[in-house]
Amino acid sequence: MKERAVLVLEDGTVYRGYAFGARGKTVGEVVFNTAQTGYQEIMTDPSYHGQIVVMTYPHQGNYGVNVYDMQSNRPWVRGFVAKEFSRVASNPRAQQTIGEFMEFYGVVGIEGIDTRALVRKIREGGVLKGTIAHASLFGAPDHAFTEEELEALRREAQAWTDIDGRDMTPEVSTPLPYAWPTLKSGRRIVVMDFGIKHAIVENLAALGFELIVVPGKTPAHQIMALEPHGLLISNGPGDPTMPRYAHETIWKLMGLLPTFGICLGHQLLALAAGGRTFKMKFGHRGANHPVKNLQTGKIEITSQNHGYAVDIDSLKDFRPTHVNLNDGTLEGMAHARYPVFSVQYHPEAAPGPHDALYLFRRFLEEVEAFHGATGLPVEKQRADQHGI
Numbered sequence: 001m002k003e004r005a006v007l008v009l010e011d012g013t014v015y016r017g018y019a020f021g022a023r024g025k026t027v028g029e030v031v032f033n034t035a036q037t038g039y040q041e042i043m044t045d046p047s048y049h050g051q052i053v054v055m056t057y058p059h060q061g062n063y064g065v066n067v068y069d070m071q072s073n074r075p076w077v078r079g080f081v082a083k084e085f086s087r088v089a090s091n092p093r094a095q096q097t098i099g100e101f102m103e104f105y106g107v108v109g110i111e112g113i114d115t116r117a118l119v120r121k122i123r124e125g126g127v128l129k130g131t132i133a134h135a136s137l138f139g140a141p142d143h144a145f146t147e148e149e150l151e152a153l154r155r156e157a158q159a160w161t162d163i164d165g166r167d168m169t170p171e172v173s174t175p176l177p178y179a180w181p182t183l184k185s186g187r188r189i190v191v192m193d194f195g196i197k198h199a200i201v202e203n204l205a206a207l208g209f210e211l212i213v214v215p216g217k218t219p220a221h222q223i224m225a226l227e228p229h230g231l232l233i234s235n236g237p238g239d240p241t242m243p244r245y246a247h248e249t250i251w252k253l254m255g256l257l258p259t260f261g262i263c264l265g266h267q268l269l270a271l272a273a274g275g276r277t278f279k280m281k282f283g284h285r286g287a288n289h290p291v292k293n294l295q296t297g298k299i300e301i302t303s304q305n306h307g308y309a310v311d312i313d314s315l316k317d318f319r320p321t322h323v324n325l326n327d328g329t330l331e332g333m334a335h336a337r338y339p340v341f342s343v344q345y346h347p348e349a350a351p352g353p354h355d356a357l358y359l360f361r362r363f364l365e366e367v368e369a370f371h372g373a374t375g376l377p378v379e380k381q382r383a384d385q386h387g388i
């Protein structure tokens with residue numbers, strides 16, 4: 001017998017379906033992702049911290065999960081929703097089924113609801129908070145939820161602390177600096193970790209960089225003390241206006257090092273320079289967002305996961321380099337004077353197409369161009385000028 005479950009939104013809408021994954025209850029911001037594959041990368045991307053993710057593609061889990069596709073050391077989604085989850089994993093790379101994985105890591109799920117209706121609601125009204133609850137919590141797997149119980153679940157969703165207005169960095173960032181294993185020892189990159197996906201560091205490592213991952217809270221002078229040749233500012237969850245210390249650090253480092261910002265890193269760069277961000281109605285989450293590269297005129301099909309965006313008209317010191325063809329929002333920018341650039345989307349894919357991998361190579365070229373001429377740590381002299 002299937003166990004009953006509900007998803008109750010803060011506006012009182014109730015979706016009745018069946019329990020999946022870990023048994024229990026969970027509250028979060030309900031968002032949707034349109035990627036057809038990549039559920040494991042999505043669940044383990046720290047940028048989803050605080051969110052219940054609804055997959056629009058109706059069948060999830062058929063190729064299982066494995067240790068290689070993890071984007072961090074555990075899932076971060078607060079809940080996972082699909083029309084139907086596969087009970088079998090049919091792929092030689094599979095080591096577990098999606099259900100086993102969700103149970104192991106305590107991810108509460110629901111299936112059998114009309115995900116199309118739910119997604120349409122979010123698209124029309126914007127993201128909402130919601131609660132998923134499984135019937136066994138209320139006594140029995142076939143328990144039919146009463147009006148009072150549903151109202152209590154609705155209030156729980158409403159009362160949950162929003163993602164906006166709090167800094168989630170301490171919850172996802174590494175507490176201590178560490179070296180990411182690489183086989184070569186090329187130029188040294190410091191990676192500011194706001195909840196980094198493994199695929200980003202793996203792409204940098206593949207280019208031969210030496211990588212030191214530091215907590216997002218690391219101040220500018222400590223970063224410079226590591227004598228880096230470049231700086232990567234990672235993706236991460238939450239409201240980009242909240243980690244104010246990061247704006248200050250990035251502002252201090254601006255121009256000292258070739259810098260590449262990805263997603264949250266892009267937003268932090270814009271804010272550090274005096275630009276503005278805003279919360280989008282329902283964000284961009286999927287693996288087929290068309291982005292126009294304004295420098296080449298080419299279109300890239302990109303992987304995306306963000307709920308905030310940089311206001312294109314607020315840019316200070318940066319010029320737009322990429323725009324989203326669906327809604328015209330800013331997707332990339334470059335500094336007017338320094339080798340500092342960033343994208344709102346995910347060049348590392350994981351999941352998604354590899355159209356934008358060239359950006360990692362561009363970062364390598366920027367680092368080489370910046371340091372290549374003299375071979376001296378130019379940034380150190382500049383740091384002295386900046387007094388850090």
Ligand SMILES: NC(=O)CC[C@H](N)C(=O)O
Pocket residue numbers: 047234235236237238239240262263264265305306307308309
């Ligand atoms: N993937 C990310 O880095 C997300 C950035 C930010 N938390 C947003 O939702 O817009």
